[in-house]
Amino acid sequence: MTTKQAGMGLLGSLAVGVLGAALLGRGRAAPPVRQRLLDILALPPPVARQVKRLHAPRLGDTPRGPLQRWLGIPPSPAIGRAARVRAARRLNRSAGLLAGSVLLDSALEHYRGSFRNPAMYTPLGVSALSLAASLHGKGDRHSGRHPFRSAIYAAAAVTGILGTGFHLYNIMRRPGGFAWQNLFYGAPLGAPMAISLAGLMGSAAEHVRDDRPGMAPRIFGLPAGRMLAAMSGAGILGTVGEAGLLHFRGAYHNPAMFLPVTMPPAASALLLNTALAPARRNRWITRWWLRLTALLGFAGVGFHAYGVQRNMGGWRNWSQNLLNGPPLPAPPSFTGLALAGLAALDLLEDEPDA
Amino acid sequence: MSDDPRFTPRAKDGRAPDVFRPGAWVPMRQHSDDDEVDFVIVGSGAGGGTLACKLAEHGFSVVALDAGPYWRPLEDFASDEAEQSKLYWTDDRISTGENPLQLGSNNSGKAVGGSTVHFAMVSLRFRPEWFKSRTMLGYGFDWPLDWREMWHYYREVEDALKIAGPITYPWGPPRPRYPYRAHPLNAAAMALARGCEAMGISWTETPIATLSAPRGLAHPCVYRGFCVTGCSTNAKQSALVTWIPRAIAAGAEIRDLAMVGRVETGPDGLATGVHYHREGRWRFQKARNVVVAGYAIETPRLLLNSANARYPDGLANSSGLVGKYLTVQANQAAWGKTEAEVRSYKAPPSLAITEHWNYDDDKDFFGGYCYMSQGPLPQLWANTQLNAHGLWGEPLMSEMQDYNHQVGLKIVGEMMPQERNGVTLAEDKDQYGLPIPRVSYSWCDNDKALIAHSLGFMEKALQAAGAKDIWRQEDDTCHLNGGARMGDDPRSSVVDADCRSWDIRNLWICDGSVFPTVGGVNPSLTIQAIACRTGDRIRQMAASGAL
Ligand SMILES: Cc1cc2nc3c(=O)[nH]c(=O)nc-3n(C[C@H](O)[C@H](O)[C@H](O)COP(=O)(O)OP(=O)(O)OC[C@H]3O[C@@H](n4cnc5c(N)ncnc54)[C@H](O)[C@@H]3O)c2cc1C
Ligand code: SF4
Numbered sequence: 001m002t003t004k005q006a007g008m009g010l011l012g013s014l015a016v017g018v019l020g021a022a023l024l025g026r027g028r029a030a031p032p033v034r035q036r037l038l039d040i041l042a043l044p045p046p047v048a049r050q051v052k053r054l055h056a057p058r059l060g061d062t063p064r065g066p067l068q069r070w071l072g073i074p075p076s077p078a079i080g081r082a083a084r085v086r087a088a089r090r091l092n093r094s095a096g097l098l099a100g101s102v103l104l105d106s107a108l109e110h111y112r113g114s115f116r117n118p119a120m121y122t123p124l125g126v127s128a129l130s131l132a133a134s135l136h137g138k139g140d141r142h143s144g145r146h147p148f149r150s151a152i153y154a155a156a157a158v159t160g161i162l163g164t165g166f167h168l169y170n171i172m173r174r175p176g177g178f179a180w181q182n183l184f185y186g187a188p189l190g191a192p193m194a195i196s197l198a199g200l201m202g203s204a205a206e207h208v209r210d211d212r213p214g215m216a217p218r219i220f221g222l223p224a225g226r227m228l229a230a231m232s233g234a235g236i237l238g239t240v241g242e243a244g245l246l247h248f249r250g251a252y253h254n255p256a257m258f259l260p261v262t263m264p265p266a267a268s269a270l271l272l273n274t275a276l277a278p279a280r281r282n283r284w285i286t287r288w289w290l291r292l293t294a295l296l297g298f299a300g301v302g303f304h305a306y307g308v309q310r311n312m313g314g315w316r317n318w319s320q321n322l323l324n325g326p327p328l329p330a331p332p333s334f335t336g337l338a339l340a341g342l343a344a345l346d347l348l349e350d351e352p353d354a
Numbered sequence: 355m356s357d358d359p360r361f362t363p364r365a366k367d368g369r370a371p372d373v374f375r376p377g378a379w380v381p382m383r384q385h386s387d388d389d390e391v392d393f394v395i396v397g398s399g400a401g402g403g404t405l406a407c408k409l410a411e412h413g414f415s416v417v418a419l420d421a422g423p424y425w426r427p428l429e430d431f432a433s434d435e436a437e438q439s440k441l442y443w444t445d446d447r448i449s450t451g452e453n454p455l456q457l458g459s460n461n462s463g464k465a466v467g468g469s470t471v472h473f474a475m476v477s478l479r480f481r482p483e484w485f486k487s488r489t490m491l492g493y494g495f496d497w498p499l500d501w502r503e504m505w506h507y508y509r510e511v512e513d514a515l516k517i518a519g520p521i522t523y524p525w526g527p528p529r530p531r532y533p534y535r536a537h538p539l540n541a542a543a544m545a546l547a548r549g550c551e552a553m554g555i556s557w558t559e560t561p562i563a564t565l566s567a568p569r570g571l572a573h574p575c576v577y578r579g580f581c582v583t584g585c586s587t588n589a590k591q592s593a594l595v596t597w598i599p600r601a602i603a604a605g606a607e608i609r610d611l612a613m614v615g616r617v618e619t620g621p622d623g624l625a626t627g628v629h630y631h632r633e634g635r636w637r638f639q640k641a642r643n644v645v646v647a648g649y650a651i652e653t654p655r656l657l658l659n660s661a662n663a664r665y666p667d668g669l670a671n672s673s674g675l676v677g678k679y680l681t682v683q684a685n686q687a688a689w690g691k692t693e694a695e696v697r698s699y700k701a702p703p704s705l706a707i708t709e710h711w712n713y714d715d716d717k718d719f720f721g722g723y724c725y726m727s728q729g730p731l732p733q734l735w736a737n738t739q740l741n742a743h744g745l746w747g748e749p750l751m752s753e754m755q756d757y758n759h760q761v762g763l764k765i766v767g768e769m770m771p772q773e774r775n776g777v778t779l780a781e782d783k784d785q786y787g788l789p790i791p792r793v794s795y796s797w798c799d800n801d802k803a804l805i806a807h808s809l810g811f812m813e814k815a816l817q818a819a820g821a822k823d824i825w826r827q828e829d830d831t832c833h834l835n836g837g838a839r840m841g842d843d844p845r846s847s848v849v850d851a852d853c854r855s856w857d858i859r860n861l862w863i864c865d866g867s868v869f870p871t872v873g874g875v876n877p878s879l880t881i882q883a884i885a886c887r888t889g890d891r892i893r894q895m896a897a898s899g900a901l
Pocket of ligand 2: 576701
């Protein structure tokens with residue numbers, strides 16, 4: 001496998017993504033800057049804060065699903081269409097960030113692995129499509145699920161699971177099998193789940209957006225807000241596992257390497273608490289902790305850029321050190337998941353029982 | 355020419371080269387020859403460099419003299435085997451015996467940092483029983499050291515060098531986790547692993563003194579595999595980039611291109627300092643204590659060359675054992691070719707290891723061996739083909755076409771200490787006018803049995819890993835040790851457990867020459883652990899007035 005082939009593969013995947021974006025993005029208006037800023041920070045607009053969150057219209061209880069009854073979760077009132085769409089768009093954004101992170105990371109890593117197996121192109125194509133779907137969803141103010149987006153997200157979720165199988169196979173057939181050496185340097189076991197997470201977040205976005213009048217948004221039969229909080233909390237934990245493994249490989253030689261194994265676990269705990277604890281409106285600690293975690297994801301890129309510099313030749317030798325050094329695209333996974341957590345909080349704060 | 359470190363000393367005028375920055379310097383404390391320093395150390399390698407650091411950090415005044423140059427790896431080292439032969443000790447020596455040693459590249463270095471500047475970085479602990487091999491295993495000699503104490507000092511060295519090693523080590527008593535994680539295995543190491551798995555024995559990643567993550571200004575390993583010709587990235591944790599910078603920071607002085615010709619003794623029989631040659635003339639450095647750390651050939655040579663009226667057989671030689679019991683290690687290999695490309699020269703040469711035969715005592719010979727994966731550079735490989743098969747011209751060219759498919763396993767095997775093996779002085783003189791050493795070496799039957807066992811086993815392991823055209827490289831040796839061994843009894847050893855000579859209480863020997871036996875692992879970690887211990891012991895003795 002040559003560099004040229006790998007480059008072609010990369011370009012091809014990007015083309016698929018762009019094509020997907022073009023197909024999906026049928027004339028959407030850009031939101032005003034102020035709105036975008038608030039969205040980026042996951043802050044509800046001030047008016048919405050008072051009006052929507054505290055006096056959300058209650059449209060009457062919806063019947064509980066069997067699973068919900070079994071788990072003893074109280075019936076959920078339905079929420080307004082605008083609030084659903086807003087939450088969905090935020091989820092699209094999280095899914096997009098995750099997909100973007102996967103796209104760059106898997107491009108880098110599979111390029112490093114010389115695309116030895118044609119299957120190694122798959123995550124590039126799928127994450128590029130998910131990114132496109134997410135961008136489209138982010139701009140889409142309509143309610144109701146979008147069949148293409150739903151399909152792409154479902155494919156992404158499945159890709160991650162298949163990828164995990166491939167990676168496990170790669171690890172097991174190396175000498176030593178399931179050993180530290182192979183967990184460190186074989187195909188990274190945790191990585192493919194990131195694309196699954198993107199797919200799950202995206203699917204959640206489509207579920208939330210799907211308004212059946214008088215029904216609270218649900219995911220797999222459970223209240224969407226709680227479900228999302230649980231999913232992003234678990235996702236963060238998984239990502240912590242991966243960062244922990246790789247930072248252990250780096251022997252935590254820099255104290256900053258402890259950050260992603262200390263801050264996000266707390267965020268995850270807060271989210272899991274959110275998912276399971278009795279409804280409560282004011283979760284400001286969780287909110288701020290998630291914002292910090294989101295920032296950490298971006299800061300991680302900076303730390304990793306410094307890590308690249310510490311290799312022989314530093315950034316002057318970028319073409320090698322980007323592959324040798326800590327992966328630049330990896331930390332934003334935390335951002336994506338923290339934003340998903342914030343979206344879950346929004347859903348819950350708009351309607352505590354959602 | 356004038357700034358070539360091979361001809362003009364760099365460490366002077368109150369500064370020494372900064373090994374981490376091209377062209378840069380670090381401040382260095384400097385002594386005049388008339389200062390009676392606490393310790394003058396001859397040689398700055400695994401033994402001398404480590405001890406210089408420990409003693410300076412304990413507050414002693416220290417001057418370490420090395421005959422070799424002071425390199426800045428980042429700017430002075432080329433990716434070129436021929437150029438890098440500048441790291442080897444290639445002064446005249448005579449090699450004799452039934453199995454004369456090939457001296458030079460594979461066994462001695464001449465540089466600040468000593469042989470560690472071009473060593474292969476394999477950093478292994480002794481098997482505990484080897485410290486009492488006479489009593490517990492029935493051969494060789496007992497060491498005057500306790501393995502548990504050595505376990506403590508091994509830890510200190512592993513941490514000082516940030517050894518990258520496996521999470522759990524399959525053999526011997528438990529050891530703490532290595533400071534850095536193991537490196538990724540290259541294809542040659544995978545072949546070793548597959549062979550071991552097929553033969554049903556354990557293998558692991560080799561604990562190795564090159565960085566798997568950044569450390570200060572030193573870069574992590576880039577896996578280009580030029581290790582045994584000097585590492586130009588500073589990933590290799592040689593004495594040059596670890597102990598020496600620490601020593602200088604703690605106030606030690608290093609003098610490069612300073613060849614010591616004799617150790618002087620005074621009327622009371624104690625050492626008074628050393629005569630050394632630097633910048634074209636002989637000078638004398640006064641010292642309260644002299645440490646000799648020139649490695650297993652140069653240390654005995656210097657002690658013998660220092661003979662005087664009071665000590666006609668050489669210094670510290672009342673036992674007659676200076677220069678005796680030189681013991682090398684067997685370094686035989688089995689080679690083969692695989693269908694798939696291996697490119698074994700990528701990455702440090704010995705990334706995977708099995709110590710199975712060091713810990714299995716069900717053998718019909720004494721001693722043990724480990725074996726490791728290999729990664730010879732092209733020139734070395736061409737030489738190997740020439741020496742082993744007499745290939746030259748067209749046949750050599752066509753054999754080299756398969757270079758990328760070569761895979762090999764090589765032992766570090768324990769040879770038996772024998773009195774007949776050793777260093778004496780020859781008539782001939784070297785460039786400084788000093789008598790050159792005559793090194794004599796012969797294998798005993800046990801050595802041959804060990805070699806035969808290892809070659810047979812490695813052949814099978816290579817076959818099991820899928821290699822073809824397997825052949826044996828039968829004649830190599832490595833790692834010099836012994837020649838001034840330590841012990842409990844002045845009649846049968848040169849130094850005591852603290853590396854202090856029995857005869858002259860302010861003369862110390864701290865390098866590979868103090869080994870009574872060599873074990874089946876590479877020696878540098880043990881040499882450095884002994885130096886750390888000696889440094890601590892000297893501080894204790896100074897505190898209790900026992901110096
Ligand atoms: C190619 C190669 C690979 C090796 N690989 C490994 C390995 O993987 N693992 C391992 O554990 N060991 C390895 N070794 C062995 C290891 O490097 C040595 O055992 C160790 O460095 C010896 O330490 P030392 O202090 O006794 O001597 P050295 O480190 O050799 O230091 C002696 C120093 O003394 C200086 N000197 C000698 N005489 C005089 C004098 N009269 N005046 C002034 N200076 C003098 C020399 O210039 C030299 O710098 C390897 C060695 C070589 C050559
Ligand atoms: S492979 Fe690593 S240790 Fe060896 S020379 Fe290269 S950087 Fe140094």
